[in-house]
Amino acid sequence: MASVVDKKSHLSELTSTPPSAEGEVLEGMPSVASGTFSPVAVDLELEKQALKKFDMFLLPQLALLTILAYLDRTNIGNAKVFGFAEGLKLKGNEFNNLVTFFYITYIVCDVLWVISIQRFGANRVLAIAMVGWSAATFGTGFTHSYGQAMACRLILGAFESGLLPCMIFIISTVWSRHQQAKRVAVIYCATTISGAFGGLIAYGIQTMGTRLGLEAWRWLFIIEGAISMAVGCVFFITIPVSAEKAWFLNDEQAECMRAKKERDAALKGEAKLELKHVRAALKDPLVYLTGFSLFASSLPLLGFGTFLPAIILGFGYRSIQVNYLTIPIYVLATISVAIVSFMSDRTKKRAIFLFALPIPVLIGYSIALGTANNAAGYFAMFLCGMGIFPFNCIMLAWFSTNVSPDAKRSVGLPIAASIANISGVLSGQIYPPSDAPRYISGNAVSLGLEAVALTGVGLIVLLLKWRMARKNRMLQDGSGDDKEGDAALSFKYAF
Structure with a gap:
């Protein structure tokens, strides 16, 4: 879920006119494209009412989608502790390969889903994607060999890769740029909530034992896959085709959303992607430093999300205890994401939180490496959970704030995300079964990469301070400002 982007501060890129107290764009604001006043008038009270309905009816659906997707992705880790590997007679690193190959189709198919959204609409594509990955999860419950399980994981990755671009597209069509941060933060919190639910569901299914001749681990995939498929069929109807055609809006509110769409387009201007924007993104060290830090932080995050039950099992707890012991860890992680995101937005500070978040992770992995005591390891x-999960959220928010204009950001953000996504392919290999029960090498790799992520934050701060110092010198010298976006002398980087 490396998609959480803080959009609040970008309003200044569009116009020098300040937003209203509610954060809404005022009527009659000048158009970037023309330098004249926008002719599109929007009733701000109607807009507020419409957006409130989207918060009530759409946002919970997107959060539930995220919870179910993460459940279907990571339930293989819960299943492992009560017989998945033994049931399929997996050998060597075959379980780890099942984790790894999910991310290969996940990355490869991402672009195809983006194209499909433009052609068929986000709600239709999202429903198809969800039914597809649910079928793959359901089918995993009936596999009897490594090859069959691998086929299900590849299909799961191919269909689940449609979730992220669909949700980003839907959010961007409803809420303006400066309104999106809190909504995306809700969805990001859903990933940690999913971890808690995953442990609870797995524990309940594990206690029921064998039913109808099927082992408990098979029922985990069957039940979760069936739930996701049923919800996907419902969402085909309940997720609106577009912001102005939402079933829960009255006629006045629907017309208001149509006018809002025209207004936002007028304010944004033409913002066409040109070769100069591509060059600017490719030449910007900030893009690669961000990708470098996200890669380093994402590998521990993805490894933690999949292998946490196995890690806890290695501390000496019984398999019947492991799945419910993951629940409070994810509850704390959810609270951490919510508090850190709120405080970061409230204070408009990013770097200080990014420096602080790796510290508990480093301490946590050090304890896990330094002692075999089960209570200390737990x-x-x-x-670890308290620091791992909020890091990417704040890092992407920081990057989005400091890269301008939109066209350059549209190139730079995918580059950084692509570098980070490589971690998914590697995360399945850092906890090999040969390292059980304590998984020393996996925890050591996670500790080291968290330190690398912290180093990346420091390098980004140094880069931005150097740039600001150079801009200040040029301003004092009276140098002309012929640059655009974040290269302009008037652009101030956020810390």
Whole structure:
């Protein structure tokens, strides 16, 4: 879920006119494209009412989608502790390969889904994607060999890769740029909530034992796959085709959303992607430093999300305990994401939080490496979860704030995300079964990469301070400002 982007501060890129107290764009604001006043008038009270309905009816659906997707992606980790690997007679690193190959189709198919959204609409594509990955999850419950399980994981990755671009597209068509941060933060919190639900569901299914001749781990995939498929069929109807055609809006509110769409387009201007924007993104060290830091932080995050049950099992707890012991860890992680995101937005500070978040992770993995005590090891996982999950959210928010104009950001953000996504392919290999029960090498790799992510934050701060110092010198020298976006002398970087 490396998609959480803080959009609040970009309003200044569009116009020098300040937003209203509610954060809404005022009527009659000048158009970037023409330099004249926008002729599109929007009733701000109607707009507020319409957006409130989207918060009530659409946002919970997107959060539920995220919870179910993450459940279907990571339930293989819960299944492992009560017989998945033994049931399929997996050998060597075959379980780890099942984790790894999911991300290969996930990355490869991402572009195809983006194209499909433009052609068929986000709600239709999203429903198809969800039914597809649900069928793959359901089918995993009936596999009897490594090859069959691998086929299900490849299909799961191919269909689930449609979730992220669909949700980004839907959010962008409803809420203006400066309104999106809190909504995306809700969805990001859903990933940690999913971890808690995953442990609870897995524990309940594990206690029911064998039913109808099927082992408990098979029922985990069957039940979760069936739930996701049923919800996907419902969402085909309940997720609106477009912001102005939402079933829960009255006629006046629907017309208001249509006018809002025209207004936002007028304010944004033409903002066409040109070769100069591509060059600017490719030449910007900030893009690669961000990708470097996201890669380093994402590998521990993805490894933690999949292998946490196995790690806890390695501390000496019984398999019947493991799945419910993951629940409070994810509850704390959810609280951490919510508090850190709120405080970062409230204070408009990013770097200070990014420096602080890796510290509990480093302490946690150090404890896990330094002692075999089960209570100490379990406590260490709380520290890791508290710092791992909010990091990417704040990092992407920081990057989005400091890269301008939109056209350059549209190139730079995917480059950074693509570098980070490589971690998905590698995350399945850092906890090989040969390292059980304590998984020393996997925890050591996670500790080291968290330190690398922290180093990346420091390098980004140094880069931005150097740039600001150079801009200040040029301003004092009276140098002309012929640059655009974040290269302009008037652009101030956020810290």
